[in-house]
Amino acid sequence: PVILKLVEVIKGDETSDEVANLVIELAKKIGKEPVLVKKDSPGFIVNRILGAIIHEAIWSLERGEHTIEEIDAATRFKADMPMGIFELMDDIGIDVVYHMMKAMKERGVKFEIPKSFEELFNSGNLGVKTGKGYYTYPKPGKYVKPSLSPKQGMGVNIIKLLAPAINEAARLLENGVASLEDIDKAIKLGLNFPYGIFEIADTFGLDAVVNALNELKNERGFELYEATTVLVNMVNEKKLGRKTGKGFYEYEVYEKSFETIKIRYEPPIAWLILNRPDKLNAMTIKMLDEIEEALKTLDSDEQVRAVIIMGEGKAFCAGADVKDFEGMTGTDAFKYSRKIQGVFERIEELTKPVIAAVHGYALGGGLELAMACDLIIATRSALIGQPVINLGIIPGAGATQKLSRIIGSKKAKELIFLGEMIPAEEGERLGLINKVVLDNELELEARKMALKIASKPPLSLMVAKYVINYGKDVAEKVGKIIEALGFGLVRSTEDATEGIKAFLEKKKPRFKGK
Numbered sequence: 267p268v269i270l271k272l273v274e275v276i277k278g279d280e281t282s283d284e285v286a287n288l289v290i291e292l293a294k295k296i297g298k299e300p301v302l303v304k305k306d307s308p309g310f311i312v313n314r315i316l317g318a319i320i321h322e323a324i325w326s327l328e329r330g331e332h333t334i335e336e337i338d339a340a341t342r343f344k345a346d347m348p349m350g351i352f353e354l355m356d357d358i359g360i361d362v363v364y365h366m367m368k369a370m371k372e373r374g375v376k377f378e379i380p381k382s383f384e385e386l387f388n389s390g391n392l393g394v395k396t397g398k399g400y401y402t403y404p405k406p407g408k409y410v411k412p413s414l415s416p417k418q419g420m421g422v423n424i425i426k427l428l429a430p431a432i433n434e435a436a437r438l439l440e441n442g443v444a445s446l447e448d449i450d451k452a453i454k455l456g457l458n459f460p461y462g463i464f465e466i467a468d469t470f471g472l473d474a475v476v477n478a479l480n481e482l483k484n485e486r487g488f489e490l491y492e493a494t495t496v497l498v499n500m501v502n503e504k505k506l507g508r509k510t511g512k513g514f515y516e517y518e519v520y521e522k523s524f525e526t527i528k529i530r531y532e533p534p535i536a537w538l539i540l541n542r543p544d545k546l547n548a549m550t551i552k553m554l555d556e557i558e559e560a561l562k563t564l565d566s567d568e569q570v571r572a573v574i575i576m577g578e579g580k581a582f583c584a585g586a587d588v589k590d591f592e593g594m595t596g597t598d599a600f601k602y603s604r605k606i607q608g609v610f611e612r613i614e615e616l617t618k619p620v621i622a623a624v625h626g627y628a629l630g631g632g633l634e635l636a637m638a639c640d641l642i643i644a645t646r647s648a649l650i651g652q653p654v655i656n657l658g659i660i661p662g663a664g665a666t667q668k669l670s671r672i673i674g675s676k677k678a679k680e681l682i683f684l685g686e687m688i689p690a691e692e693g694e695r696l697g698l699i700n701k702v703v704l705d706n707e708l709e710l711e712a713r714k715m716a717l718k719i720a721s722k723p724p725l726s727l728m729v730a731k732y733v734i735n736y737g738k739d740v741a742e743k744v745g746k747i748i749e750a751l752g753f754g755l756v757r758s759t760e761d762a763t764e765g766i767k768a769f770l771e772k773k774k775p776r777f778k779g780k
Contacts, residue, residue: 272455274310276303299455301448308373309366311444312456315463317370318431318490320363321377323351325486328380332422334400338412339419345428345466348458352400353412356393360386376490423704425470429478432470435463436494446514464514468507469717470710476501508532508713522563526553529560533569534720535713543579548587549631554609561612568779571720571727573616574712575639576623582648585630588657603662606631610638610663614735617728619719623712625705629687630654634663637672640731642698643712644690645705650698651687671738672698723761724779
């Protein structure tokens with residue numbers, strides 16, 4: 267191939283190791299990246315796995331579960347693929363994809379061709395080359411990238427969409443077709459994925475992958491969705507991926523438990539988990555003290571580059587434990603308010619980005635805790651609000667100030683005066699929440715965002731956070747001076763030199779926080 271770096275070297279039944287090695291060395295000499303396919307298996311690596319993604323996409327469309335645009339938005343923005351799957355099929359050619367899928371089916375892969383895909387092929391609308399396929403183009407051969415937004419793909423369960431591809435990759439591994447490393451390398455080079463398919467599986471959680479396959483099998487009835495032995499065994503052995511420290515790859519994962527919270531370390535990220543599930547993680551003085559202690563620990567840990575705060579059980583945090591208010595004098599209440607404000611300010615001052623992962627309820631102090639974080643991801647079913655007016659009090663952990671700055675004083679007054687809860691999607695529309703996700707994707711999306719942030723230069727992240735946090739409340743001209751000073755500061759770092767050099771050399775930068 268002229269463009270692709272990947273070369274799949276396929277061994278036939280009578281191909282000697284010597285010949286295979288000669289071809290591998292030849293590929294390297296001409297500047298290619300070879301992977302060894304140890305058996306002549308249908309679709310080899312890339313087309314087999316791509317075929318499984320295509321199969322699920324066209325069946326989801328066939329069943330009316332999602333539109334073309336919804337699926338493509340999900341593959342582009344949730345899976346970080348360079349193109350939507352229907353966009354890619356149009357680019358490859360519907361006829362090429364059709365014959366590829368049919369050939370693999372004839373050779374034993376359990377693909378089923380839906381009626382709508384067969385009809386599209388027979389219509390002669392073959393994609394970009396004919397001017398029409400799943401999308402319509404200005405003229406034959408004239409490709410224009412479809413305009414899609416992340417919001418369009420929000421309702422698509424990305425785990426279900428990619429689970430069949432993960433299953434096929436596991437089947438290739440199970441049948442000795444290729445090594446784990448070569449399969450992931452092939453996917454990154456051949457499909458331009460940012461991660462290998464097994465890396466994606468580990469991030470999803472292998473239990474979630476198997477559950478998705480079981481759901482698909484019940485819904486569609488296809489043998490293709492029968493989870494491979496390797497996946498089932500790994501789930502039974504609790505080798506679930508990143509969250510357990512071992513999946514297809516190994517990760518450093520460990521926990522530190524307190525009385526009311528716990529920290530789960532997954533370098534380069536960490537989770538600060540509120541752990542009073544029976545009380546919907548209502549905050550007590552003890553919890554505030556432990557949060558403050560945990561923040562100090564995380565701030566000084568050089569292995570941790572991003573922090574996620576979430577709640578155990580059915581809620582993020584239902585607010586302060588009202589029992590703590592009993593017997594409080596006015597002076598006591600003032601001191602309590604200043605204490606909780608101080609703890610939340612510690613989050614704002616943390617030298618690392620902090621993400622709130624919200625599910626269930628984020629009410630009163632729970633919403634104020636989330637607002638102290640740099641970013642908020644919430645589930646579609648989450649409810650947020652400031653109901654403390656119903657207790658005869660007002661917010662005491664910063665809501666009167668933060669809400670008015672984020673959503674405007676009129677809307678802030680509405681939330682505080684009425685004391686009603688609003689859905690997460692309304693919070694997103696107001697600019698209070700960064701991203702709303704499906705209920706079963708919260709941990710996945712929070713982890714993905716944290717890992718992306720953790721790949722950025724730590725010192726630049728810290729300075730950017732401080733410039734935004736402390737520059738927003740001063741005159742714009744003063745804020746610009748603060749920004750310029752921050753710009754000068756980070757340009758003096760080794761990471762800035764590395765980033766600029768890598769950009770000019772078209773390489774991936776390796777930031778060290780220096």
